[in-house]
Amino acid sequence: MHTRFILIQTSHAGNVGGTARAMKVMGFDDLVLVAPRWANVLRREETIQRASGANDVLDKARIVDTLDEALDGMDHLCATAMTPRDFGPPTRHPREHFATLLGQGAPAPAGQPGDAPSSTAPQGVAFLFGSERFGMRNEDVYRCHTCLSIPTDPQFGSLNLAAAVQLIAYDWRQALGGYALPATTPQRAPADAKALAGMLRHLEQALVAVDFLDPEAPKKLMPRLNQLFNRAAPTEEEIHILRGVAKAMLQVAAQAKR
Amino acid sequence: MHTRFILIQTSHAGNVGGTARAMKVMGFDDLVLVAPRWANVLRREETIQRASGANDVLDKARIVDTLDEALDGMDHLCATAMTPRDFGPPTRHPREHFATLLGQGAPAPAGQPGDAPSSTAPQGVAFLFGSERFGMRNEDVYRCHTCLSIPTDPQFGSLNLAAAVQLIAYDWRQALGGYALPATTPQRAPADAKALAGMLRHLEQALVAVDFLDPEAPKKLMPRLNQLFNRAAPTEEEIHILRGVAKAMLQVAAQAKR
Structure with missing residues (x-):
């Protein structure tokens, strides 16, 4: 045509x-x-x-x-x-x-x-x-x-x-059929729920260590964060970043209490 | 929004x-x-x-x-x-x-x-x-x-x-829903098949009268015209115009042969 x-x-x-x-x-x-x-x-x-x-x-x-x-x-x-x-x-x-x-x-x-x-x-x-x-x-x-x-x-x-x-x-x-998307950002593959749960446990320890989360009165902090991260659907790489943050929080808290 | x-x-x-x-x-x-x-x-x-x-x-x-x-x-x-x-x-x-x-x-x-x-x-x-x-x-x-x-x-x-x-x-x-078409050309209502058939009979007489159609060897002229007018889907008003053309052809042919 x-x-x-x-x-x-x-x-x-x-x-x-x-x-x-x-x-x-x-x-x-x-x-x-x-x-x-x-x-x-x-x-x-x-x-x-x-x-x-x-x-x-x-x-x-x-x-x-x-x-x-x-x-x-x-x-x-x-x-x-x-x-x-x-x-x-x-x-x-x-x-x-x-x-x-x-x-x-x-x-x-x-x-x-x-x-x-x-x-x-x-x-x-x-x-x-x-x-x-x-x-x-x-x-x-x-x-x-x-x-x-x-x-x-x-x-x-x-x-x-x-x-x-x-x-x-x-x-x-x-x-008439249009044009394809340009080759671009690789498709992000979200980490699985097990990896997310592991990161959340790590983060929970860190939040306790920096005295933000009171284990005696946790309210709904962790379920809220769980929901937030479900929506964000982090990749494996982003899980690593978040675990790195948790690790650094734990380290600085340990230094502070030394 | x-x-x-x-x-x-x-x-x-x-x-x-x-x-x-x-x-x-x-x-x-x-x-x-x-x-x-x-x-x-x-x-x-x-x-x-x-x-x-x-x-x-x-x-x-x-x-x-x-x-x-x-x-x-x-x-x-x-x-x-x-x-x-x-x-x-x-x-x-x-x-x-x-x-x-x-x-x-x-x-x-x-x-x-x-x-x-x-x-x-x-x-x-x-x-x-x-x-x-x-x-x-x-x-x-x-x-x-x-x-x-x-x-x-x-x-x-x-x-x-x-x-x-x-x-x-x-x-x-x-x-978001777009805008409607502006008020414009009224929807055309095609004439029914009976009106179309009447017009085609009228036209057929006219085509014979002007010596374009030989009733002894009609070939596929009228079916061809029928297909053409089916695709065009004429309105009642357009059927009137076409019948007017047929009438004029018949009149001029009658004068010519007088």
């Missing part, structure tokens, strides 16, 4: 750069600009600055005069629009729509057969973004299969253009 | 404005800046321009000298980090972590009791973001309960700071 981002009549060079970067971090690289305000927008300083290394996306990007020229190979068109229209393709949240489109969604609700997952996934998916000030023109929205609405605060729906591209690119990449 | 976004040693005023806007579209308004590069960053022109109307977030924002001063009321700290560390809190994808945190997740895998959903959801959740150039300092990451890693292309993980805030704010808002 091929993915394309199409910016229509974009005004701000910074948004073109931000779009290239937003696409590239999610592994997309096909950008088409329809009638941008600046003919040289792909080479403007602000564009390159905001692209922050996504230069290959800018190098590959095409500038065309009409939306028609941007649509070759695309068979599923997603409009993005802030303002609901009283006519046009069905409005959807991106996550739900992508699940349906890829056949991962729940069955369509009764009475809406048009919403059922298509039997064949699309070959080319295009995301269309209108200008910063006016959004998409009605005639461009009407050509689309779906209108994506990013769920924002009803009181303040003013998403930045590159931020909208970032969210759509993220949700689409996730729907 | 309270949510706070904390930017540590942020260099670019534009990112502070972009962060305010990214927060506000997702319904969050508590922003704290720890030791930003510009003391007057909340009033700089670039900040206000990129905030694009999220002025109340900037007005409410606090500037503090140390991370400690930013943490009042917060009991669950999420670091965000690009570079994996060999020590520190567990690294998680935001969506999975948020589901676990809110008790919506699958049970923790065996052997990782520390990952189990907490029995009580946190009262205050803080998202920490480091500087544009260096990310978060180790000592700040070590204070956190989790390290969030936004899944990006392994070949290009360079997310813009405000874009990262936008993605985290979106996933967190969605985990």
Whole structure:
């Protein structure tokens, strides 16, 4: 499946750069600009600055005069629009729509057969973004299969253009399978309950030695600490550290009473 | 539950404005800046321009000298980090972590009791973001309960700071229940199969009349059109339009043969 981002009549060079970067971090690289305000927008300083290394996306990007020229190979068109229209393709949240489109969604609700997952996934998916000030023109929205609405605060729906591209690119990449976590902190293996109990006995001796715990009136101190350490689920290494602390407490207490 | 976004040693005023806007579209308004590069960053022109109307977030924002001063009321700290560390809190994808945190997740895998959903959801959740150039300092990451890693292309993980805030704010808002679709295109009710069959008979007559369909050798034209219109699932109104087209075809054909 091929993915394309199409910016229509974009005004701000910074948004073109931000779009290239937003696409590239999610592994997309096909950008088409329809009638941008600046003919040289792909080479403007602000564009390159905001692209922050996504230069290959800018190098590959095409500038065309009409939306028609941007649509070759695309068979599923997603409009993005802030303002609901009283006519046009069905409005959807991106996550739900992508699940349906890829056949991962729940069955369509009764009475809406048009919403059922298509039997064949699309070959080319295009995301269309209108200008910063006016959004998409009605005639461009009407050509689309779906209108994506990013769920924002009803009181303040003013998403930045590159931020909208970032969210759509993220949700689409996730729907396509996403990326794995980077190799990172090794999985911590908690010590077993026997090791924890041994540490707690060691700590109990130390707390008695430093006169914090009165063995004649222990109250619930040790059960409380047991609960605390259960939640923390210490590793073997951390058990060693805690035993070291207990040992040091016992030593200093012995010195003090010498 | 309270949510706070904390930017540590942020260099670019534009990112502070972009962060305010990214927060506000997702319904969050508590922003704290720890030791930003510009003391007057909340009033700089670039900040206000990129905030694009999220002025109340900037007005409410606090500037503090140390991370400690930013943490009042917060009991669950999420670091965000690009570079994996060999020590520190567990690294998680935001969506999975948020589901676990809110008790919506699958049970923790065996052997990782520390990952189990907490029995009580946190009262205050803080998202920490480091500087544009260096990310978060180790000592700040070590204070956190989790390290969030936004899944990006392994070949290009360079997310813009405000874009990262936008993605985290979106996933967190969605985990908290999200926002409903705006009132929009009325749900389309497809016409029933009887209405569709009536229209197809009307169309068939018209196709014969204009000499496109040969009743002696119809091949599979009508079944093909039936399949096409099944997929399109036309409404009653659209059936009327199609019948109007058939009627006009019949009229013009009658005139032609007069």
